[in-house]
Amino acid sequence: MSEPEALRDALPMNEALGRLFRRMLEEIDRPESVEWDAIESTLDPAVYVDPGVHAKEIDRIFRRLPLCLGHADQLREPGSMIARDIIGLPLLLVRDRQGGINVLLNVCRHRGARLLAGEDEVCRRASLSCPYHAWTYDLDGALRGVPGPEAFPTLDKASRGLRRLPSTVRHGLIWAILDPGTAIACGDADVARFLDGIDDDLAALDLGSHRFFRQHARKRATNWKLVMDAFQEVYHIKRLHAQSISPFFIDTKSTGEGVGPHTRILVGRDRLGEARHLPREAWDLRRHATLTHAIFPNSLIIYHPDFTSHLGMFPVSPGEITFVHTMFTPHAPRSDKERDHWDRSFAMIDERVFGAEDLFIAEQIQLGLRSGANDSLLLGRLEHHLRRFHGHVAAMLAA
Ligand code: FES
Ligand SMILES: [Fe+2]
Incomplete structure (x- = not known):
């Protein structure tokens, strides 16, 4: 060497x-x-x-603590995403069209199927589509399409987006609190405070x-x-x-x-x-x-x-x-x-x-x-x- x-x-x-x-x-x-x-x-x-x-x-x-999930440059283009299971949570890291990084649960809000099954390879998609009944989600997790909408007369789409975890990008690194029910914030200032010196x-x-x-x-x-x-x-x-x-x-x-x-x-x-x-x-x-x-x-x-x-x-x-x-x-x-x-x-x-x-x-x-x-x-x-x-x-x- x-x-x-x-x-x-x-x-x-x-x-x-x-x-x-x-x-x-x-x-x-x-x-x-x-x-x-x-x-x-x-x-x-x-x-x-x-x-x-x-x-x-x-x-x-x-x-409870912000965990670093990698470098944001890995998801350079809009629509780049990677699925990975971390501490028991199926995660989806996605770059959206506005350039933001979303840390989402890789779980469909209809009956829970995993949206992206492959692990550890970055792939690119225009949107997320569930393999089971093809509900589709935007890159920021918002629910967009439901085939056969007449079967769901009371569905409130706004409340059935993919679950988001608090996250931010600081120093090029992706940080998130890996608890879907958490009230702990993970903004830029929170991570800065957590990192201390x-x-x-x-x-x-x-x-x-x-x-x-x-x-x-x-x-x-x-x-x-x-x-x-x-x-x-x-x-x-x-x-x-x-x-x-x-x-x-x-x-x-x-x-x-x-x-x-x-x-x-x-x-x-x-x-x-x-x-x-x-x-x-x-x-x-x-x-x-x-x-x-x-x-x-x-x-x-x-x-x-x-x-x-x-x-x-x-x-x-x-x-x-x-x-x-x-x-x-x-x-x-x-x-x-x-x-x-x-x-x-x-x-x-x-x-x-x-x-x-x-x-x-x-x-x-x-x-x-x-x-x-x-x-x-x-x-x-x-x-x-x-x-x-x-x-x-x-x-x-x-x-
Ligand atoms: S479980 Fe995903 S569309 Fe039905
Ligand atoms: Fe060593």
Whole structure:
């Protein structure tokens, strides 16, 4: 694997990211960080396997917080849509004629048939038509056509549109509250407030101008939190990723901080030392470090050298997730060479690093959790972001 020098676009750094970067430089020669916990802590393995915990997580976390469902540029043209089942809800994400994105339930309002059965491929339609009796809906979900209307003399079409979920697009990302009965608002300002200081990071990084490149969604046999854990510690990078990305990173060198329930983490890359001799304007978030945002509860945004990954972990059961990896790039490919490069990058990061290493180990952990080998799981001092993350989960379950 080589670094894609020619394709790299520097990421702009806001004040918060600049502060983190400076701290990482100051700590470059120190074996420990001021961030590390004083001593080790533990986690209860039950949080990954208990069906009661899972049910509460769905109810109290996943149905109440804005969840990121991907990049709006994936649905570029009016009529583009994708069907996907997320935390037990059949969803339809649709770009309408006015350019808005609608998050609808993929369920007909006549007798409940699924409107679009195919999963995970974007398709284009002028309208939505139910395969059962052909009721038709506009792209915004409004009920338009009912064959044999004389059979429904009292039908109020206005109240039989597809159920909409509160949603918005902010920083190019689609956010929604996945509860059809909710009174929780999900407007632009609500998501900005929810993102707290991460909102300013995402604005500085200008994700809204990035272009959708690829997506891969699949089921994996792990609890969702094990994947969140894996991306909030750097202890494993030189070990688990020894055969892939390890050479690009310095061992256990990172700085990070909690931002409300979210986290921003910078991981030192092999070239970090160069930055010591450069003015702040020349510090490069992609060349000298790798930035990760862990957006509570289940989103990770990872800023690779010349593209960005969004990972969404959507629980199906305590031991299963729908894992959705979306890749976006600073601009559309400008040549076949550039497209080939990003195709190879996606295959490498998606199949090898995420699929065969991070997800693989999460599944391996899941398999052993019920064995009784560990009545507690041990977090070292540098795994402190996991302690904080699990603390936020526990607090929301207790609330
Ligand atoms: S169930 Fe959809 S039209 Fe009858
Ligand atoms: Fe990893």
